[in-house]
Amino acid sequence: MGRIKSSLEIALERTESVAGDKHSIGKFEAKQKGKKTANEFLDGNLQSLEKEIKAVSGDEQKSLKQGIFDVLISQITLPGSKDDLKRIENAVKGLLVLISDKNFASLSSQFLQVIGKYLEEAMRFEEAIKKQYAPRLRQKEEELSNRLGRPVRLEPFQDPEFAALYNQNMNALKGNYQEIVDEVRKEAIDISQAF
16 A cells, blocks of 8 residues: 655655755845845835945845836836825936946936926926816805705815816826836836846
8 A cells, every 4th residue: 555645744845946046045035135225215214225235245236236227217207296206206316326327317417307397397287287277166066955955065175077187187297297207217127237
C-alpha cells in the first residue's frame, strides 16, 4: 500500500528545484524601500534623499532610485487644492535629486509656476461658475421650498445641473494645462531610463 503524502511534502517536492535568488530579492527590497523613502520625503518626514541614496550601492541603488522615482513621478499632476501644491513641489525637488539635467530643471521650474497659475485660475473659474449659476439655484430652492412647505437651502454641488456645468468647464481648463504635466512626466521618464 502506498504512503499518503501531506500537502506540505507535496509542496516541498514541487519547489525543490526553485532556488532563491538573493540578488533579485535584494533588488526588490531596495525598490520597496525606495517607495517608502519617497513617501516619507513627500510627507516632509525625511530631509535628504541624497543621504538615503548614497547609503546604498550597486544594483540595489538603481532599484532604490527606481522605487523613489515611481512614487515621485506619480505626483506630477494638476493640483486639486492648495494642499496638493506642497506635495507636488516636494515631488519635483525629489525628481531633481534623481535627475541632474539642466533642461529638466528648467522645465520643472516652469511646471511649478504653471500649476500655481492653474490653481488660481481654477478657483476663479469655480467662483465665476457659482456666481453665474446662483439665480438658477435660487429658483430651484424656491421651487423646493414651495413644494415642501419649508425653506430649503441647496449647495451648488448638490444640484446635478450645476455639477455637470462645473465639470464641463473645469475639464476644459484642465485640458489647457495638462500638456505641461504630460511633458514633465515624459521628460522625467525618458531621462530616468539611465538609472
